[in-house]
Amino acid sequence: MQLLPIRLAPGADLRRALEGAVGSRNTDSAFVVAGIGSLVEATLRYAGESAECKLAGPLEILSISGSLCPAGAHMHMSVSDAFGRVYGGHVCYGNEVRTTAEVLLALLPNGSLTREHDAGTGFNELIVRSPE
Incomplete structure (x- = not known):
């Protein structure tokens, strides 16, 4: 496992940028360990809502x-x-980055890492596969 600290610049879409940061490395899977910063606005989906x-x-990213x-x-x-x-x-x-x-x-x-349908939850859930 390799740790990668990154900084996203103003105007970046937080989710798209993080997805792109992983895809541009020698891996396609990662965990987001921590993060802070600021947003112009946020787009979230609350628990149990569609x-x-x-x-x-402006908003501060706390975690x-x-x-x-x-x-x-x-x-x-x-x-x-x-x-x-x-x-x-x-x-x-x-989620547009405001300053950083x-x-x-x-x-x-x-x-x-991958995601597959879980009959118990009805959602695509995380599947961890060991490297071969």
Whole structure:
């Protein structure tokens, strides 16, 4: 496992940039270990909801974590607004970086993560495959 610290510049879409950062390395799977930064606005999906929610900014990223693989990303993030109110949920597309996003990725061997349908949950869930 290799750790990769990255900085995303203003205007980057947080999710797309993290997916691209992994795909441009010698692996296609990673865990998002930690992250901080700021957003112009946030797009999250709250627990148990099917619709996304847009939060007006500016917002501070308090934490972000999750997994990235070719079969899909699954990340959660907490953000706070100018009044200190905290919101959290699934990271969707449309989280535009305001000044910076500093993220630590743990890169895994190629092909070690995927997602497959789980009959018990009804969702595509993480499958960990050992490198061969």
